[in-house]
Amino acid sequence: MNGARPVPLLDLTRYDEVLRSEIARRVEEIFKTGRFVMGAAVEGFEGALAREIGVSHVVGVSSGTDALLAALMAVGVGPGDEVVTSPFTFFASAGVIARLNALPVFVDIDPATFNLDPGRLEAALTPRTKAIQPVHLYGQCADMDPILEIAGRRGVPVVEDACQAIGATYKGKPAGALGTMAAFSFYPTKNLGAAGDAGAVTTEDGRLAGLLRSLRLHGGSVQYHHDRVGGNFRLDALQAAVLHAKLPYLARWNERRRAIGVRYGELLGDAARAGRVTLPAEAPGRRHVYHQYVVRVADRDRVKARLAEEGISTAVFYPIPLHLQECFADLGLRKGSFPEAEKAAMEVLALPIFPELTEGEIERVTGALVRAVGESRPRYSK
Numbered sequence: 001m002n003g004a005r006p007v008p009l010l011d012l013t014r015y016d017e018v019l020r021s022e023i024a025r026r027v028e029e030i031f032k033t034g035r036f037v038m039g040a041a042v043e044g045f046e047g048a049l050a051r052e053i054g055v056s057h058v059v060g061v062s063s064g065t066d067a068l069l070a071a072l073m074a075v076g077v078g079p080g081d082e083v084v085t086s087p088f089t090f091f092a093s094a095g096v097i098a099r100l101n102a103l104p105v106f107v108d109i110d111p112a113t114f115n116l117d118p119g120r121l122e123a124a125l126t127p128r129t130k131a132i133q134p135v136h137l138y139g140q141c142a143d144m145d146p147i148l149e150i151a152g153r154r155g156v157p158v159v160e161d162a163c164q165a166i167g168a169t170y171k172g173k174p175a176g177a178l179g180t181m182a183a184f185s186f187y188p189t190k191n192l193g194a195a196g197d198a199g200a201v202t203t204e205d206g207r208l209a210g211l212l213r214s215l216r217l218h219g220g221s222v223q224y225h226h227d228r229v230g231g232n233f234r235l236d237a238l239q240a241a242v243l244h245a246k247l248p249y250l251a252r253w254n255e256r257r258r259a260i261g262v263r264y265g266e267l268l269g270d271a272a273r274a275g276r277v278t279l280p281a282e283a284p285g286r287r288h289v290y291h292q293y294v295v296r297v298a299d300r301d302r303v304k305a306r307l308a309e310e311g312i313s314t315a316v317f318y319p320i321p322l323h324l325q326e327c328f329a330d331l332g333l334r335k336g337s338f339p340e341a342e343k344a345a346m347e348v349l350a351l352p353i354f355p356e357l358t359e360g361e362i363e364r365v366t367g368a369l370v371r372a373v374g375e376s377r378p379r380y381s382k
């Protein structure tokens with residue numbers, strides 16, 4: 001490792017001191033009031049997030065997974081229904097569909113953006129399709145215009161899985177204000193992270209917002225009267241307080257992530273032009289917030305191991321596409337069902353990215369990566 005300090009994939013301990021004391025102040029306030037679940041802290045954060053995203057309703061919930069689950073419940077997804085989503089995403093995107101005894105229907109991805117390919121969407125719809133759930137993977141919005149056009153024509157609601165994309169935009173409109181509803185995660189590693197689990201659902205639709213508020217409290221609006229079966233999807237006051245303190249930093253953190261993306265692009269430009277590495281592409285009209293900076297390399301596992309030898313942490317999001325997961329074996333899908341998702345799973349490699357990453361660390365990552373990919377044969381030999 002050349003004696004140099006290792007470069008972590010993510011370091012959640014590099015904290016701004018001003019922010020740290022602001023968090024402590026807000027947490028102390030909660031202890032003073034003794035209101036630990038829901039309450040003014042949650043309402044305060046919901047209002048601030050609604051203004052930040054530019055959406056009418058924000059419903060704070062217990063996690064990104066529960067945000068997706070509640071959103072699908074709100075549009076009535078149930079046994080025998082189908083929900084269309086991407087096979088190349090975090091497990092929760094499809095897990096929530098299965099938990100409602102509905103069928104996940106996968107549509108292969110666009111290899112350039114890793115997001116659901118709208119050109120293949122229409123063919124996946126049936127009279128049983130109850131929702132379309134595109135994922136804004138790695139911090140870049142799916143191609144929403146064609147998705148919304150098809151959904152609108154077929155009268156099917158669209159639930160954005162925006163868990164990785166807070167602050168991203170599509171043709172100037174923010175993730176979370178594009179579909180019928182959107183789910184956000186504030187898991188600590190996300191671009192806006194809580195000190196534990198937290199999430200939110202956004203919507204423009206007041207009726208759906210009311211339904212979501214009821215669903216997060218076991219389907220009740222008046223205590224001990226249950227209009228429907230919901231769950232405990234409540235957001236903790238402490239998490240809301242932490243998130244409210246961090247929210248004013250989000251825009252500059254995302255700017256810093258984008259600047260790191262630009263820097264990686266400059267330093268890896270030659271290797272990319274030589275065909276040794278494929279850099280992430282920002283599609284036209286999209287503002288990528290680089291929740292992850294993901295390159296493609298042939299011989300990925302060897303490259304990952306070489307980087308590890310030089311003290312560079314990387315990760316693979318995600319090594320197994322969802323249609324090949326054991327728990328979905330009964331869907332009858334197999335290797336070859338979604339070739340682009342399968343190819344991506346073999347080639348993707350996430351490099352360290354977080355706002356506090358230093359220029360020196362960026363150069364160590366790219367130096368090690370250029371050396372590692374230089375050892376294998378270029379994809380297009382002369």
Ligand SMILES: *Cc1c(COP(=O)(O)O)cnc(C)c1O
Pocket residue numbers: 063064065066089090092093135161163164185186187197198199
């Ligand atoms: C993080 C994430 C989720 C789930 O969020 P949790 O807060 O961990 O439950 C869902 N979908 C995607 C794409 C995610 O990245």
